[in-house]
Amino acid sequence: MDVTTEANAPWLIAGLGNPGPEYAANRHNVGFMVADLLAERIGGRFKRAGKAQAQVVEGRIGPPGPGNRRVVLVKPMAYMNLSGGPVKALAEFYKVPVAHIVAVHDELDIDYGTLRLKLGGGDNGHNGLKSITKALGPEYHRVRFGIGRPPGRMPVADFVLKDFSSAERKELDYFVDRAADAVECLVIDGLERAQSTYNS
Secondary structure, three states: OOOOOOOOOOEEEEEOOOOOHHHOOEHHHHHHHHHHHHHHHOOOOOEEOOOOOEEEEEEEEOOOOOOOEEEEEEEEOOOHHHOHHHHHHHHHHOOOOHHHEEEEEEEOOOOOOOEEEEEOOOOOOOHHHHHHHHHHOOOOEEEEEEOOOOOOOOOHHHHHOOEOOHHHHHHHHHHHHHHHHHHHHHHHHOHHHHHHHHOO
């Protein structure tokens, strides 16, 4: 009988965003962009996850052999402020401990393109994190993708639901690629190594 321990449990990587083509290129959807790239890297395609309001890809990250890790990539298909329900349902289904959950999300208080990785902490007003913390508690990993603050007096809600600017889009692929690298490093080599390599 295959017993799942924390050491060999899969990792659940939740890219946060809003479902629907009208949101696809929004700043708030950068978590979906990173999840899509990770799925491409492992040769998987997102599929509807049974009864959970989410799309999933299962696969492995890392070099062939004992060094790689089993992962479940998740894009919650509930809206951002309801992300916790699908993430909790899938964590229970795949027997993923909270310490093996990674939320990839946009972060207002960090300059555009800057990454910060951490374990636990507050939600900083981010509705997706607020929902996940309510469902699971705060002790999950976060890969925070900086989008900067809104210009002038633009309301935060308007800013995050706008597409990246044309200037930002020139570097977006590079930054998304780097965020995907950071997720892989976190899962394979651990938080400290990932922080020392990618926190800037």
